[in-house]
């Protein structure tokens with residue numbers, strides 16, 4: 499018996515490489531989460547944009563609570579099993595009428611986490627629609643081996659290198675709109691991307707990027723994880739404590755180190771660095 503997904507949802511994840519929508523937070527809960535995130539943006543400008551979009555859960559209790567929420571972990575357990583480590587997070591915010599987009603890509607191409615028994619949760623903090631740039635998935639693309647990517651470093655591309663799988667038929671894409679508080683789960687090899695925000699509202703997504711089974715190794719560098727559920731027998735990774743006080747000196751220092759290690763992984767073999 500799955501814990502949070504239905505059997506149909508588990509089957510559609512296996513078949514398509516993603517599943518959505520999954521109800522997680524109530525309207526009241528997500529309104530509170532959004533207010534806390536926006537208060538943090540106002541209080542610590544730049545802490546959550548640019549490279550500061552990464553690993554906010556190490557420094558902000560509101561994001562830590564999402565990463566460790568038992569409803570989120572139940573859904574994750576339904577696809578990767580019960581020994582779960584949280585290996586990172588990214589806030590993907592698209593401001594109203596902004597050009598930022600995400601090119602077609604596969605997460606596993608640059609993440610260095612092997613084997614691919616891991617999953618990304620993506621929680622909608624705002625309403626997320628086709629107009630404001632929801633994710634688009636190519637169903638079934640996770641079945642094939644990893645594809646070649648071209649590093650474009652495109653000006654408005656929100657990915658580190660602007661990496662892109664070329665030749666995708668957009669007619670095959672399925673949009674993944676979400677209501678605030680809902681989550682999607684996607685497979686490390688699924689080809690996905692998203693368009694710009696053409697609406698008057700902010701599009702705020704929190705990518706739980708990613709949850710790994712405790713047996714998964716990092717082959718491109720070192721990374722911090724947090725124990726989330728079950729046991730971590732192999733202990734392959736650096737252990738990060740959970741944050742106690744927002745933006746404490748200790749938490750900020752840890753996040754700087756985690757983000758440096760993440761950049762070393764994401765830019766491994768690249769000729770240049772991007773904005774993130």
Ligand SMILES: O=C(O)CCC(=O)C(=O)O
Pocket residue numbers: 590600605618620631632633690691692703705707
């Ligand atoms: O936020 C987006 O539009 C895309 C995020 C993404 O590529 C991911 O979470 O893997």
